[in-house]
Amino acid sequence: MGKTKERRLLKPDWQENHVYLVQFPRIKMIPSPSPYCLKLETWLRIADISYSNISNEFKHYSPKGQVPFIELNGRVFSDSNDIIDYLKKEAKNPDQRLSPQDNAHAEAIHALIENSIHWIYMYSRNRDAKWFFGPTGFGPHARGLKGTLMKIFGKMQMSKKIKAKVMANGIGKNTPAEVMQFAKDQLRALSVLLGDKDYFFGDIPTTVDATAFGHLAQLVYTPQFDPEVKKYMEQCTPNLVSFVERIKGRFWPDWHNATENLSLDSNWRR
Structure with missing residues (x-):
């Protein structure tokens, strides 16, 4: 699971159990030209998980060098698939009914x-x-x-x-x-x-x-x-x-x- 502590969080005054989604700034064609940013933000909406966006300002990346990433309870979680898997276990799982x-x-x-x-x-x-x-x-x-x-x-x-x-x-x-x-x-x-x-x-x-x-x-x-x-x-x-x-x-x-x-x-x- 891609989670690590960061020396300095982008959201140091974080709220407990609130997801801070760090992604690229918006563009006019589509909310994000990154399929992984758009996937993860859409998933958070489907799962009905409260979150706040933070722009990476083209300079903030996860310890793995990836965007998007999230900050949650003072930790950094990388990789959209790993993030979703983690939140499905710890928060809400829209796939519960699947066989x-x-x-x-x-x-x-x-x-x-x-x-x-x-x-x-x-x-x-x-x-x-x-x-x-x-x-x-x-x-x-x-x-x-x-x-x-x-x-x-x-x-x-x-x-x-x-x-x-x-x-x-x-x-x-x-x-x-x-x-x-x-x-x-x-x-x-x-x-x-x-x-x-x-x-x-x-x-x-x-x-x-x-x-x-x-x-x-x-x-x-x-x-x-x-x-x-x-x-x-x-x-x-x-x-x-x-x-x-x-x-x-x-x-x-x-x-x-x-x-x-x-x-x-x-x-x-x-």
């Missing part, structure tokens, strides 16, 4: 999303990451000399990291046509698993729904290497698009405030 077979299916769906579908938009970001620091990305947070340097060197650093990841995975060595076929295959498989259900295990959302939303929203709301990706989703896997809209409508009523005003306010039920 052992359901849990096995959830693991398979989780793997399809995070080990396959994830690489579709990572391939896109490897080909073009300029929007990350543009006006609809992190650009509004980059002001003055520091902001100018962040736009220049931040983009270079991010592009370098993304390229290293997609090349190590192998997808970066493929042609756009090959990746498009890969995308169709993976999205079709996920669409079949969802079927005509509101959520992957019926009418009540679980952890895997937060995972799916965190990643699928990146495909729907951020630029892709080929417009055909979104067109394919709309025409051939419309249930996935409806799923994203359903989660957004139910658990992100503050979407406009988060994206237009770049608000990290966590009082989403108001």
